[in-house]
Amino acid sequence: MRISNLLGGTSPTLSFEFFPPKTDVGRESLLRAIDRLSQVKPDFVSVTYGAGGSTRELSFEICREIMPHIAGEVMSHLTCMGHSKAEIGEIAELLWESGIVNIMALRGDPPKDGVDPNFVAEFEFAQDLMAFLTAHHKFCLGGGCYPEGHPMTPDIAEGIEHLKFKMDAGCEFLVTNVFFDNDSYFQFVDMAKRAGVNVPILPGIMPITGFDQLDRFEHRFGVRIPTALRSSVSAHEGDEAAVGQAGIDWAIEQCRQLLAAGAPGIHFYTLNKSISTLKICLELGLTGTGS
DSSP: OOHHHHHTSSSOEEEEEEOOOSSHHHHHHHHHHHHHHGGGOOSEEEEOOOGGGTTHHHHHHHHHHHGGGOSSEEEEEEEOTTOOHHHHHHHHHHHHHTTOOEEEEEOOOOOTTSOOTTOOOSOOSHHHHHHHHHTTSOOEEEEEEOTTOBTTBOOHHHHHHHHHHHHHTTEEEEEEEEOSOHHHHHHHHHHHHHTTOOSOEEEEEOOOOSTTHHHIIIIIHOOOOOHHHHHHHHTTTTOHHHHHHHHHHHHHHHHHHHHHTTOSEEEEEOTTOOHHHHHHHHHHTOOOOOO
């Protein structure tokens, strides 16, 4: 089923994001997490894709491997940076033939050092990838968005204008970057709607599980950490279990407010772990249809 159809239903959706592990131990851990989370019947799960295709084969292998474990849909991420149009065409055929019709279409990142003689840049933006994919098959395409601004496009209004280009290229829904201040999401959605962005915008949620995440989120990824969250987590520095519970409590309240205000669903960034995410879902009675 197309995720856009799920988002058009009467109930909010529930979804999880995983990344392809690079070791056998990591793979076993991922499958255990998926099995645990399957009890809340997610509507769909997504699998990330390394920048420049660094985990290309592994990403698709994991997508196919987890399909029997999930009653809902499996969505593959796909980044275009570093790929030629011929390569993307081959990938599109592979996904379609595998029964994966939902794709999170992203730009990806250029080489970190800015120098790679073998780097391919036939796609400039995510909307270029989307237009290319829709010309090949009737994929259901999702896109990313940033309620607090993107490092390359810190001006939120400008970022919203880019979302309109994505819609024109075939994007049917959006998933936000992680945020901890719900006002950021509400203001962003309001601005987007007033600008003509009329596709569902799923909030992306990641519970804090470690004290060191606070500074990493804020300084590396530009995500604002509310004072109340920082205080709550800092009060338990050195107590891993208590820090994790503080993160869970914050995420529970976040999700409760988001759903009460009419968010179309909740998308959890799981980091391939299940404990925190499952506790949040069970506390809220949050389930998907899993079909």
